[in-house]
Amino acid sequence: MTLNLFDDTAPDEPSTRQLAPGALLLRGFVQGESDGGNEGSSTAMLADIEAITSQAPFRHLVTPGGFTMSVAMSNCGQLGWVSSRRGYRYVSADPISGNPWPCMPASWLALASRAATAAGYPGFVPDACLINQYAPGSKMSLHQDRDEHDLSQPIVSLSLGLPAVFLFGGLKRSDKPQRVPLQHGDVVVWGGPTRLAFHGVMPLEEGEHALLGRRRINLTFRCASC
Ligand code: MD3
Ligand code: FE
Numbered sequence: 001m002t003l004n005l006f007d008d009t010a011p012d013e014p015s016t017r018q019l020a021p022g023a024l025l026l027r028g029f030v031q032g033e034s035d036g037g038n039e040g041s042s043t044a045m046l047a048d049i050e051a052i053t054s055q056a057p058f059r060h061l062v063t064p065g066g067f068t069m070s071v072a073m074s075n076c077g078q079l080g081w082v083s084s085r086r087g088y089r090y091v092s093a094d095p096i097s098g099n100p101w102p103c104m105p106a107s108w109l110a111l112a113s114r115a116a117t118a119a120g121y122p123g124f125v126p127d128a129c130l131i132n133q134y135a136p137g138s139k140m141s142l143h144q145d146r147d148e149h150d151l152s153q154p155i156v157s158l159s160l161g162l163p164a165v166f167l168f169g170g171l172k173r174s175d176k177p178q179r180v181p182l183q184h185g186d187v188v189v190w191g192g193p194t195r196l197a198f199h200g201v202m203p204l205e206e207g208e209h210a211l212l213g214r215r216r217i218n219l220t221f222r223c224a225s226c
Helices: 042-055 106-118
Strands: 015-020 023-027 072-077 080-084 087-091 128-134 140-143 155-161 164-168 178-182 187-190 199-201 216-222
Touching (some): 042 072, 106 155
Antiparallel strands (some): 023 187, 072 128, 080 087, 128 216, 164 178
């Protein structure tokens, strides 16, 4: 018998909460089962993630400082985010295979656009989707996302699988971050004054998710070059 210490199911009704001016949390935006069509079902999204990462496998990138990241990453879309000793950048081909990144599924684009619109950013058409995979213990240190061309465009993030504690700081690294628990199906839209906020993820706790198993996956939709 395993004791389930946290409720990792999506709520029955989606709800929205403003985390800060410009940042909106859409709880349960993606549901476990589709109630019509492909878009918005986490089971269908997981199948898409498996297809994408069979072409562009998850890998642990190295930071410019020489540290290997504990989060494993892949990408889909016209551009993908990569890190190496040479720096951070968006590239159109997977450096492992030399092939273009897999296409962003149309249903993902529709989901990201619908979330951005709900948060007050209509017309969001991302050209990049970074796929982060966390195993228990994986974390992301406080950082800013500033490698994108147009910082007036928001970033849309979707959490799947095990819950995580997201750290949401201010515009200075030294600002004390808020802790925001993120669960399977939660979407956060980050724009306006929060677009350059420092943020990170606490080490993932052990657990087993009904659909994803012992991991968390986070998708971030970005306008890298549009
Ligand atoms: C707040 N990923 O990939 S998503 C990243 O859960 C990243 O994997 C985290 O930070 C994850 O860069 C957090 C939420 C997120 C993404 C971008 C942001 C929050 C943000 C940009 C500005 C402010
Ligand atoms: Fe980030």
